[in-house]
Amino acid sequence: MVDVHLSGIIGFPNLKLYQPSDVFRITSDTLALANFIVVNPSDKKILDIGTGLCAIPIILCTKWNVDVVGVEIDSTMANLAWKSVCYNKLDQYIQVIHQDIKKYASECKINLYDIIVSNPPYYNTRCGYLNSNSTISNARHNVTLEIEDIISISSKLLKDKGKLVLVFTVERLLEVFSLYQQYHFAIKRVQFIYGGLDKNAKSFLIEGTKNGRSGMKVCPPLIL
Numbered sequence: 001m002v003d004v005h006l007s008g009i010i011g012f013p014n015l016k017l018y019q020p021s022d023v024f025r026i027t028s029d030t031l032a033l034a035n036f037i038v039v040n041p042s043d044k045k046i047l048d049i050g051t052g053l054c055a056i057p058i059i060l061c062t063k064w065n066v067d068v069v070g071v072e073i074d075s076t077m078a079n080l081a082w083k084s085v086c087y088n089k090l091d092q093y094i095q096v097i098h099q100d101i102k103k104y105a106s107e108c109k110i111n112l113y114d115i116i117v118s119n120p121p122y123y124n125t126r127c128g129y130l131n132s133n134s135t136i137s138n139a140r141h142n143v144t145l146e147i148e149d150i151i152s153i154s155s156k157l158l159k160d161k162g163k164l165v166l167v168f169t170v171e172r173l174l175e176v177f178s179l180y181q182q183y184h185f186a187i188k189r190v191q192f193i194y195g196g197l198d199k200n201a202k203s204f205l206i207e208g209t210k211n212g213r214s215g216m217k218v219c220p221p222l223i224l
Contacts, residue, residue, distance in 0.1 A: 017053050018080045026055050030119050033167040036205040039064040049101050049118035054081030061093045069095045071104050105153040115163045116154040122169040155183040158210045165207045186212035191219035
């Protein structure tokens with residue numbers, strides 16, 4: 001049985017999440033990603049791939065008038081996500097689906113979403129120690145989902161000119177840029193995240209538009 005507690009979200013004092021004490025916690029990259037996303041008035045439907053504890057959908061629905069679907073492969077995380085959605089009284093706007101995103105995408109209508117967002121596993125399975133806890137290993141390593149899977153699925157499910165917004169480790173920056181271009185996403189905004197003034201960038205935020213025009217803006221650095 002997972003030990004669970006209810007805790008707040010930094011920057012959103014009225015929101016709370018159910019989080020496991022010893023398995024997986026909301027990260028600064030998740031919060032940075034949620035605050036990086038820009039929702040236009042025409043953007044009505046958002047998909048969060050690998051929603052985890054559902055922090056991003058909950059934040060987005062609080063900031064913007066949107067409907068969000070969160071897909072999560074891990075049953076423990078999906079159950080906690082839905083519990084948090086109900087606690088924050090957002091069950092009319094957020095849907096949590098316990099399913100492999102690959103299966104969901106194979107059954108989903110194409111060109112459905114205005115925005116797709118994901119804080120995916122950063123590391124290849126060959127890089128580093130794989131935790132015996134499947135919840136942790138799936139969150140950290142691409143055991144079930146490669147970065148290319150996310151981008152290719154997004155190219156199918158996004159409307160034309162829809163936005164794909166990710167956070168990823170800088171070690172794989174060139175790979176992500178290449179995959180965006182391969183699947184016809186024009187990179188529009190990039191922001192680097194630093195752990196301190198004297199630190200190298202550790203991760204980056206990226207927004208691309210499906211079949212969009214070229215023209216990239218590098219935003220001011222985000223220093224934690």
